[in-house]
Amino acid sequence: MRFDRVGAFGAGMAAVAAATVQVAAPVAAQIPATTVQQDFDAAAALDTKGDKAGALAAWQKLEARTKPGSRSRGVALIRKSAALFKLDRSDDAVTAARAGLALLPASDPTLAEDRWRAYYDLGIIAENALDYAGAADSYASAETAADTPSLKAASMLALANTKTFTDPAAAEAALVRVDALLKAAKVDGKLKALVARRHAILLLNRGAYEPARVYAVDAVKQLGGLTSQTDVNDVSARSDAAIASLLAGKPDEARRYMAMTGAGRLTKGEFDPAVQMDVPxxxxxxxxxxxxxxxxxxxxxxxxxxxxxxxxxxxxxxxxxxxxxxxxxxxxxxxxxxxxxxxxxxxxxxxxxxxxxxxxxPSITKFLDADMATWLESKGLALPTEDRGADAVAVVRQRAALAAAEAKSGTTSLAVLPPLYQLVNNAVVGREESNLLARRALAIAAAQGAPPTARLPLDISVRETDSADGWKDGAYARAVTPLLSMPVYANDPKARSAILLLIAERTESRSRRTVLLQEVTDDKRLVANDPLRVGALIRLASLQQEAGETATARATFERSGLAANQCAILDAPPHFLSAGGVFPNEAMAWGFEGWTKTQFDVDANGRVLNQRAVLSYPPFVFTKAGVQTVAGARWSKTFRPDGGVGCGGLSQQVRFKMPG
Structure with missing residues (x-):
C-alpha cells in the first residue's frame, strides 16, 4: 500500500512523489471502515482545504493506525507536525517533526520530500522565534534533504537569510550555490528579485554598500521597476534599494526609491507611533x-x-x-x-x-559569567572571552576545544566545562543544540560543586531553550520562576536576586516587575553597593518615573549611588521654550511625512547636548532633521551646583507633516 505525497511547500516549490507505507495486518474482527490510503487522502484533502483542526485530527488518526517505529509512522508524524505548526503549537510541532525524522530512512529517496518538509518547517519555527542559528541549522538540513532544484533553492535562500545575521561567510556560500543552481534554469522575475534581495541585504550588513545597491536596484527591476503598481514585494525591494543607495552616498536616488515604497505617503490616515513602542x-x-x-x-x-x-x-x-x-x-x-x-x-x-x-x-548575565570565570580559575581552568561579533569564527575554535577536552579527560570531566559554557552562549549555536549543551554543562557544574551564581546561568539556559515558544509572553517567567524555590538558589542572596531581576526584565506587567525589583532592593543580605542591588534600583527608578512618581524615582535612584542627573529624577525638569530645525527639502519634494523619537541632554543654560534619534519612520528620511530640530531647541535653565549637565536622557518626539 502506498501514500501519495501531495501539497505545496516553499511558495509552490514542492515536487510530487510517493512514499511506501508499512501497515500491520488488521485483525479480521476489527477491519476499519476505511483503508490507510483513504485516511491519508482524506487528511491531505483537509490540509489542502485549509481545515487546520480537521487536518490535525486526521493525521493523528492515521498515526494511530501505523506501526510504531515504521517509516509510515514517520510520515504521519511529519504531516501531523505541519498541522500543529499551522495551529501555532510550535513545541508540539517540533516534537512531532523530530520523532518523524528519526523514523525516515535517509537512504530512501522516496521520502526526500517529507524529510525536506520537516526540516523546512523546523527552520520556519526557529526563524519566527528569532532563533536564527537554529533556523540556519534546519534550513541546511532541508537543503541536503531536497531532491528538486526548487526545494533546494528555497532552502538555500532561507539559509542565506538567517546566516546573514549569524555567519555572513556561510550566507555568501549559500548564495553562490543558489546562483549556480539557477544559472541554467528558466527563472521568473519574482525569484530573480528574491535572490538579488538576499545578495543586497547580505552585502549591506557586510558594509559593501555600492555592490548592495546594484543588487537591490536589480531586484526592483526584476519586479517591474518603479511603476505605480505596488505590492508588498515591491515595497520591500524598493526599501532595500533606498537604504543601499543612501549608505552608498546617493541620497537623491535613495529618496526616489523610498518615495515609491509608499512609506510616508499615506492617502488616508497617519502612521502613528505605537502606544507601546519601547526601544531596548x-x-x-x-x-x-x-x-x-x-x-x-x-x-x-x-x-x-x-x-x-x-x-x-x-x-x-x-x-x-x-x-x-x-x-x-x-x-x-x-x-x-x-x-x-x-x-x-x-x-x-x-x-x-x-x-x-x-x-x-548593567547586565545581570555578565555578573554571573564573571562568577563562573572566577570559580573555573580557582580550579586551574580558564574561560576565554571572545571579541564581540566574532561568534561565527569563535564557534569553530570552541567546538575544537570541546573535542580536545573530551578526548583527553572524558565527556563528563570539569575540563570540558569551559568550551561547553562558551558554546551555550554562542549566538551561532541553535536553540535545540544549546539546550543539550547546557544540560551537559549544568550536570558537570553541579557534580563539581560550582557555587550557586556560577551554576545559575546554565540552569537558566536549560529552561530558556527548552521551548520553541520560549519568546512568547509569560513563557520565560513560567520556566525560570521554579528556580526561586530550589534551595541551592533560594538560600543564596545573589543567586536569588539575579533570578528575580531576570524575570523582571521579561515581565510585561509593571506592577509585577515593581514587586520583583523591590524584593531585590529590600534584601538585607546584599550590601548597599552590590551590583545586583544597584541594577534593581536603576530599573525600579525607571518604573517609578514612568508612573509619574518623580520624587520616589529620585530617591530610589539616589540609593544606587550613581550620578543622579536624569531628567526623570529632577524635582523640576527644564521646560520646553522653543524648537529649531526645518522640514527636510528632500522629504518636502517627495511629499513625505513621518516622525522621529529623539533623546538628548540639556545643560544648565537650557542648551541641547548629545542629541540622537532612537526611532525614525520612514528609516533615514527624518533622522537627521529630527536631530537638528532638537539640537536647535531651547529649554529653561536648570540650576546645578557643579555647572554641568542640567538634565540627561530627555526624550522628545518630532513629527513632520506636509502643510495643508
Whole structure:
C-alpha cells in the first residue's frame, strides 16, 4: 500500500512523489471502515482545504493506525507536525517533526520530500522565534534533504537569510550555490528579485554598500521597476534599494526609491507611533551601545499585534540586529490606530532604531559569567572571552576545544566545562543544540560543586531553550520562576536576586516587575553597593518615573549611588521654550511625512547636548532633521551646583507633516 505525497511547500516549490507505507495486518474482527490510503487522502484533502483542526485530527488518526517505529509512522508524524505548526503549537510541532525524522530512512529517496518538509518547517519555527542559528541549522538540513532544484533553492535562500545575521561567510556560500543552481534554469522575475534581495541585504550588513545597491536596484527591476503598481514585494525591494543607495552616498536616488515604497505617503490616515513602542536600553544583556543601529521590518495585524518581525540591516553586527528585532515583537497599536491605517501600509513596515541611554542598565548575565570565570580559575581552568561579533569564527575554535577536552579527560570531566559554557552562549549555536549543551554543562557544574551564581546561568539556559515558544509572553517567567524555590538558589542572596531581576526584565506587567525589583532592593543580605542591588534600583527608578512618581524615582535612584542627573529624577525638569530645525527639502519634494523619537541632554543654560534619534519612520528620511530640530531647541535653565549637565536622557518626539 502506498501514500501519495501531495501539497505545496516553499511558495509552490514542492515536487510530487510517493512514499511506501508499512501497515500491520488488521485483525479480521476489527477491519476499519476505511483503508490507510483513504485516511491519508482524506487528511491531505483537509490540509489542502485549509481545515487546520480537521487536518490535525486526521493525521493523528492515521498515526494511530501505523506501526510504531515504521517509516509510515514517520510520515504521519511529519504531516501531523505541519498541522500543529499551522495551529501555532510550535513545541508540539517540533516534537512531532523530530520523532518523524528519526523514523525516515535517509537512504530512501522516496521520502526526500517529507524529510525536506520537516526540516523546512523546523527552520520556519526557529526563524519566527528569532532563533536564527537554529533556523540556519534546519534550513541546511532541508537543503541536503531536497531532491528538486526548487526545494533546494528555497532552502538555500532561507539559509542565506538567517546566516546573514549569524555567519555572513556561510550566507555568501549559500548564495553562490543558489546562483549556480539557477544559472541554467528558466527563472521568473519574482525569484530573480528574491535572490538579488538576499545578495543586497547580505552585502549591506557586510558594509559593501555600492555592490548592495546594484543588487537591490536589480531586484526592483526584476519586479517591474518603479511603476505605480505596488505590492508588498515591491515595497520591500524598493526599501532595500533606498537604504543601499543612501549608505552608498546617493541620497537623491535613495529618496526616489523610498518615495515609491509608499512609506510616508499615506492617502488616508497617519502612521502613528505605537502606544507601546519601547526601544531596548543600552547596555543590558545584549551589551547594546549608543552607536548601534538597526532597521527592522514587521507587519501590524488587525488587532494591533506585531508579527513577521525580521531584521534588515544593522550597524553593530547580527546580534545587534536580532536584539532590536526582539524589542519590536513587544510593540502594540490600538484597534483605533489600526482602523485609521490602510491595510497595505501595515505590511512590511520598516523602522530605524537605536538603544536608549536613559536609565542604562548593567547586565545581570555578565555578573554571573564573571562568577563562573572566577570559580573555573580557582580550579586551574580558564574561560576565554571572545571579541564581540566574532561568534561565527569563535564557534569553530570552541567546538575544537570541546573535542580536545573530551578526548583527553572524558565527556563528563570539569575540563570540558569551559568550551561547553562558551558554546551555550554562542549566538551561532541553535536553540535545540544549546539546550543539550547546557544540560551537559549544568550536570558537570553541579557534580563539581560550582557555587550557586556560577551554576545559575546554565540552569537558566536549560529552561530558556527548552521551548520553541520560549519568546512568547509569560513563557520565560513560567520556566525560570521554579528556580526561586530550589534551595541551592533560594538560600543564596545573589543567586536569588539575579533570578528575580531576570524575570523582571521579561515581565510585561509593571506592577509585577515593581514587586520583583523591590524584593531585590529590600534584601538585607546584599550590601548597599552590590551590583545586583544597584541594577534593581536603576530599573525600579525607571518604573517609578514612568508612573509619574518623580520624587520616589529620585530617591530610589539616589540609593544606587550613581550620578543622579536624569531628567526623570529632577524635582523640576527644564521646560520646553522653543524648537529649531526645518522640514527636510528632500522629504518636502517627495511629499513625505513621518516622525522621529529623539533623546538628548540639556545643560544648565537650557542648551541641547548629545542629541540622537532612537526611532525614525520612514528609516533615514527624518533622522537627521529630527536631530537638528532638537539640537536647535531651547529649554529653561536648570540650576546645578557643579555647572554641568542640567538634565540627561530627555526624550522628545518630532513629527513632520506636509502643510495643508
Amino acid at each position: 536600553p543600552c547596555g543590558g544583556e545584549a551589551d547594546l551601545r549608543p552607536a548601534d543601529m538597526a532597521v527592522v521590518e514587521f507587519t501590524i495585524g488587525d488587532d494591533g499585534v506585531v508579527s513577521a518581525v525580521s531584521p534588515i540591516y544593522a550597524a553593530g553586527g547580527g546580534a545587534v540586529a536580532l536584539e532590536f528585532a526582539r524589542a519590536v515583537r513587544d510593540w502594540s497599536w490600538t484597534p483605533e490606530q489600526v482602523k485609521a491605517l490602510p491595510a497595505f501600509f501595515r505590511y512590511n513596515v520598516r523602522v530605524e532604531m537605536r538603544c536608549s541611554t536613559a536609565f542604562e542598565r
